[in-house]
Amino acid sequence: MSVDKERHNYLLKRYTDKTCTQEELRELFAIIKQGESKDDLLAFMDETYKSSEINADVHQVDWDNVYTNITGGKAAKPVQTNTWIKYMVAAMLLLITGYGLWTLQRPQQQHQQVAAKKDVKAGGNKAVLTLANGSQITLDNAGKGIIRKENGIAIDKAGDGLLVYEAANDKQVAAVQSNDVPYNTLATPRAGQYHLVLPDGSNVWLNAASSITYPVAFADKTRRVTLSGEAYFEVAKDKTKPFIVQTADAEVKVLGTHFNVMAYPDDKVKETTLLEGAVQVAHLSHQQILKPGQQALFQAGVDQLQIKEIDAEDVIAWKNGLFLFDNHTIDDVMKQIERWYDLEIEYAGAKPQMSFTGVIPRNSNVSKVLHVLELTGGVRFEISGDKIIVKTIRKH
Incomplete structure (x- = not known):
């Protein structure tokens, strides 16, 4: 069915005023599920958000940018449809509370502020880089540009919250590979996050209270890194060198793919979630190849590997x-x-x-x-x- 813009805006206004009937609510959500009203919905949210007094002290949220981040700027795949609806409904409900979305089924209660x-304040781009010689650099205090060179490999703070490893030419990479390769560790504190570009061009986003250890050049037949905490990976493809993420309790092996690993030491259950490509998860005596939209769950010392279907986009909402x-x-x-x-x-x-x-x-x-x-x-x-x-x- 075609969506009448005037009717759509009327329903949105009734919704944000909390005067929607059950029939109107069902009609509005049916329109959203069609997926044809994104632009009108975003425009309405922006207008309402800017004019709402209750939102005056809340950070502006660029919903179009959030949408782009979620979909990667690409047309939504069928598996992502429910995710899109979830985020759009979330954005609508932000207009009501001024802060966030919560399920309609729960009763509203009068109460005082927290x-x-x-x-x-919220966390931000904070991390400490530990070099091979044990010296440390607090990245949030460092200026932009080349902060150090390790065996000819430049370590570049390319922007706020972004650390990039780069070699000037193939000879420099070969020189590093002919010697003992130094390892670096990037660690975020609680209330910190950071984006790392590894020597092969793979991207890693570290969540709070996490660390990753890696070589300044991938010299072996595999590209192996060690992770504690949570990180989202977009691995550069190289069929000759599998990429391996080692955690305390499991190993994730890939060639080139997008996936999230959550392995905090104090979490009972650890997770590996695949968004694109394929990965092999190994835990104790079990091995399993994941498909996009699957998540592997496991516990330290428990010889089981559970696989379940999930909305993988939800897992990287933090990113x-x-x-x-x-x-x-x-x-x-x-x-x-x-x-x-x-x-x-x-x-x-x-x-x-x-x-x-x-x-x-x-x-x-x-x-x-x-x-x-x-x-x-x-x-x-x-x-x-x-x-x-x-x-x-x-x-x-």
């Missing part, structure tokens, strides 16, 4: 500047907040037995994020120093 003795929760437990949500804002989490009494579904920009102050969580009802937060205290609200 109790805070101080607010905490695109978003928190995305899809039926996440309070533990899952608070771990992400803990790492991104460098805060400790304390539960006052029993943990809230609830799940969260929603989207929030990661550039929001922590009080804004917690306020959105409180809108679901059943939980209350207090910021005290470098700690978030989580309290259950008992319903009468």
Whole structure:
């Protein structure tokens, strides 16, 4: 069916005013699912977002840019359709709360703002580079340009949050390969993230509290790196040199592909998620080749490898500047907040037995994020120093 722009805008206005009937809500979501109304929807969101008083103190979100990041600037594939709808609905609901999306089924409750003795800003581009000789460079304090050379390989801080390894010519690479290859380590603190371009041109995005160790040139028959924490990889294709990501509990082998590895030491379950291409995941006695849209889950010391189908785009929402929760437990949500804002989490009494579904920009102050969580009802937060205290609200 064709979408009438006037009718579409009428439904959007009714939705943001919270006056939509159930029939109108179903009609609006049916229009969104058609996928033909993206431009009108983005224009409406921008206009409403700019004019809304409740959003005056919230960072501007470029939804068109978010959409482009999610799809990689390409036409959406069928597997991504639901993801597009999810993000568009998320963006619409941002207009209502001013901060984030939360499921319609949960009752709205009147409550006070997050109790805070101080607010905490979002994390940013922060990392420490450890060279082969053990010396360290704090990258967020370093100026742009060549910061060091390792065996003829230039280490370039090419921009804010971007570190690039580059050789001037093939002879320099060969010279490095003929000797013992030095290894570097890039580590992000809590509340940090960084983008790394490896010597072969592969791209790595490190999430907070993560580290990756790698050679300054790939001299062996394989391109092997070691990861702790979480990273998203876009691997340069080279059929002669498989790319291997080694974690404490597993090994991921690829030739050229896009995938995400989450292997924080304090997480019970580790994950490898494939977005494009193919990877082989090896854990203890198990090996499995993943297809796009599949995720491998495993635990340290447990000789099992679980494979499940997921919306892989959701997994890299962090890379695109978003928190995305899809039926996440309070533990899952608070771990992400803990790492991104460098805060400790304390539960006052029993943990809230609830799940969260929603989207929030990661550039929001922590009080804004917690306020959105409180809108679901059943939980209350207090910021005290470098700690978030989580309290259950008992319903009468």
